[in-house]
Amino acid sequence: MQYSHKDMQGNDIALPTGKVMCIGRNYLDHIAEMNSVVSKQPLLFMKPSAALCALSQPVAIPTGKGECHNELEVSVLLKSTLKNASEEEVRDAIWGIGLGLDLTLRDVQAKLKADGQPWERAKSFDGSAPLSCFIPIDQITELDDLHFSLTINGEVRQQGHTALMLHKIVPQIAHMSGEFRLDAGDVVFTGTPKGVGPLFAGDKVNVELKGHLTLDTEVINE
Incomplete structure (x- = not known):
């Protein structure tokens, strides 16, 4: 199913499907759990438009490539060029x-x-950025x-x-725009906290943006 950005009512948002700009190592607890270090400058990477898919549909994880981990992130939809x-x-x-999942092999x-x-083989594969609907910014x-939060099997x-x-x-986002042009329809993944771990076919998943949205989905093999 071809992806399109959706609003809270499930209607298409009149914006193109763009790339995903991501930031890594943006929460100290996640840096610690990965035995990483704080980057001297923001750690940036991208996912192509083919990575985008709807989180409301089953999350398909690649087979034969080792563990695929969850990384839940607040996502930002842009409506104009920066x-x-x-x-x-x-x-x-x-x-x-x-909300979005930065699926990681x-x-x-x-x-x-x-x-x-570089990380693209692990981060930027097709379907690696499942996305929820978007809440208008005037409601935030x-x-x-x-x-x-992310809940798996309760x-x-x-x-x-x-x-x-x-x-x-x-x-x-201002910093990102100084490195790469951001376009209308692009999405920004803003970093993940601790708690990353493997997903398995059959997992029941709930994501919640407190006070704004909650969504249930499940994991399947690709």
Whole structure:
């Protein structure tokens, strides 16, 4: 099924399907669980438009490539182009807020790291960015006070609070726009907290953006 951005009522949003710009190592607890270090500058990577799929549909994980891990993140849908943008311009360019899974082939990523190679094979495969619907930005009172969670088979695996981000949402998008042009229809993944772990076919998954949305889905093999 071809992906399109959706609003809270399930209607198509009149924006193209763009790329996903991601930031890594944006929560100290996740950095610690991965035995990583705080990056000297924001760690950026991208997913192509083919990575986008609907989180309301079953989440398909690749087979034969080792463990595929969950990384739940607050996602930001942009409605206009940003290049070398100010924080005010970033705020004006946000259509809305949702949740996304940065699916990660962890065994593949470990091998890539060991070889000093980029992460795209582990992070940017087709269907690696399942997305919820988006809440209009005028319904979000404070971007730096959003609570979100991921529950698998009834057990909470991830809990996040945007106040704990090393690089807050608006400043990080402004920084990204200084490195890469961001276009209308692009989505920004803003980083994941601790609690990443393997997904298995048959897992029942719930994601929640507290006070705004909750969504149930399941995991299947690709």
